[in-house]
Amino acid sequence: MSTVNTEKLSSARFAEATDAFVEEFTASVGFDQRMAQQDIQGSLAHAAMLCKIGILTEQDLADIQRGLAQISGEIERGEFVWSIKQEDVHMNIEARLTDLIGIAGKKLHTGRSRNDQVATDIRLYLRDDIATILGQLKRLQLALLDKAEQEAETIMPGFTHLQVAQPVTFGHHLMAWFEMLCRDQERLQDCLKRINIMPLGAAALAGTSYPIDRHLTAELLGFSRPSFNSLDSVSDRDFAIEFAATGSLIMMHLSRFSEELVLWASAQFDFIDIPDAFCTGSSIMPQKKNPDVPELVRGKSGRVTGHLMSLLMLMKSQPLAYNKDNQEDKEPLFDTADTLINCLRAFADMMPHVKAKRQNMYQSAKRGFATATDLADYLVRKGMAFRDAHEVVGLAVRLGLESGRDLSELSLAELQDFSSTISADVFDILKLEGSVAARNHIGGTAPAQVKQAVAAGRLLLAC
Numbered sequence: 001m002s003t004v005n006t007e008k009l010s011s012a013r014f015a016e017a018t019d020a021f022v023e024e025f026t027a028s029v030g031f032d033q034r035m036a037q038q039d040i041q042g043s044l045a046h047a048a049m050l051c052k053i054g055i056l057t058e059q060d061l062a063d064i065q066r067g068l069a070q071i072s073g074e075i076e077r078g079e080f081v082w083s084i085k086q087e088d089v090h091m092n093i094e095a096r097l098t099d100l101i102g103i104a105g106k107k108l109h110t111g112r113s114r115n116d117q118v119a120t121d122i123r124l125y126l127r128d129d130i131a132t133i134l135g136q137l138k139r140l141q142l143a144l145l146d147k148a149e150q151e152a153e154t155i156m157p158g159f160t161h162l163q164v165a166q167p168v169t170f171g172h173h174l175m176a177w178f179e180m181l182c183r184d185q186e187r188l189q190d191c192l193k194r195i196n197i198m199p200l201g202a203a204a205l206a207g208t209s210y211p212i213d214r215h216l217t218a219e220l221l222g223f224s225r226p227s228f229n230s231l232d233s234v235s236d237r238d239f240a241i242e243f244a245a246t247g248s249l250i251m252m253h254l255s256r257f258s259e260e261l262v263l264w265a266s267a268q269f270d271f272i273d274i275p276d277a278f279c280t281g282s283s284i285m286p287q288k289k290n291p292d293v294p295e296l297v298r299g300k301s302g303r304v305t306g307h308l309m310s311l312l313m314l315m316k317s318q319p320l321a322y323n324k325d326n327q328e329d330k331e332p333l334f335d336t337a338d339t340l341i342n343c344l345r346a347f348a349d350m351m352p353h354v355k356a357k358r359q360n361m362y363q364s365a366k367r368g369f370a371t372a373t374d375l376a377d378y379l380v381r382k383g384m385a386f387r388d389a390h391e392v393v394g395l396a397v398r399l400g401l402e403s404g405r406d407l408s409e410l411s412l413a414e415l416q417d418f419s420s421t422i423s424a425d426v427f428d429i430l431k432l433e434g435s436v437a438a439r440n441h442i443g444g445t446a447p448a449q450v451k452q453a454v455a456a457g458r459l460l461l462a463c
């Protein structure tokens, strides 16, 4: 019997050594070594289960535990020697284990395959990363709540079509961002439910002939339950796609926040100041202070959406069960997680230091006839049909435009020319403060509502 190429764990069947380029081309150890600790965690649970059902002896288990503990330490200290000869993280660790402990190392792979092993490792890995992402997301949500509370009374223009529409409070605007992140948080939690199901035990594709106890392994690894179909278990990457889709939504939100911050930091808007620590200068224009952090986050949203597309295309047309194509899931997934963690962190660090230029926001809201709808509503309360009121206010706005004045700066006599029902109390609602205070219902922009929304947000995050 030929023993060519025996240093490679899966090679006895082969009479020829793998082509050197193919070896490099097919290896994943360069990137999947990131899952090493999860691979060890999975192996420890698998070994404990094999011992419980009598496949491994207590001595085998003790050797495996000792060997894997040493390997874990070597990896953490950066001493572990990764080799593309062993193709991926799983075979590198198994080969090293056998070097260290001998025969028990060779027994570890009983009743499993790299196909269920890799599916388990990615799920464990994503579970850990999602916990980190949720942590950063919460930091950002808390920063928004604090800011919204400080800015509950701050008046700014609200926009539609990027044209001044109606006055809103800055706190209300910030709480809109908070709402988006609440949905993102829910989506992550929901996607976690499907990630937290254990494929281990599906083996290569059909299950195994050993009397394995998958409930025990699932319990040891903190999975909610074992998966129900072995073919599906080794081939399913829906959870990866869901994670990338959730990540794309988060990045889309961060990109929208970024766009507003970039606009508001411009000299034309001049609504906010982004602290120097989050900006950079220009190499040629000495006056420049560029909002790099939001710009970069806006740019990075593209790559995450790209990863979602790659994963969808990766899975489309794959027949059951495992195919090597699946090895391509890792880089987009890892990059999605890294990008999310970094972008959320940058935003959570930056937001507490973003300063509202309250005066400028106020002046800008005043310039745009933002209380025109309030005047129309006032006329409706005095008995005019809304369409007629809309028309009348249009004429008042035109007078304001022609004479360079806001509606609140027109005289009572001038206003009464448009409708005799108008009396002096009109100026309460033409003031920006009156306009925002009037929108005092759940979901409205009134400072009182913003404060309530902040309090509700704090309660939500506390549990």
Ligand code: ARG
Binding pocket: 028, 032, 088, 114, 115, 118, 322, 324, 326, 327, 328
């Ligand atoms: N490196 C592989 C992956 O990432 C592990 C599973 C390989 N299984 C196999 N039968 N070739 O998907």
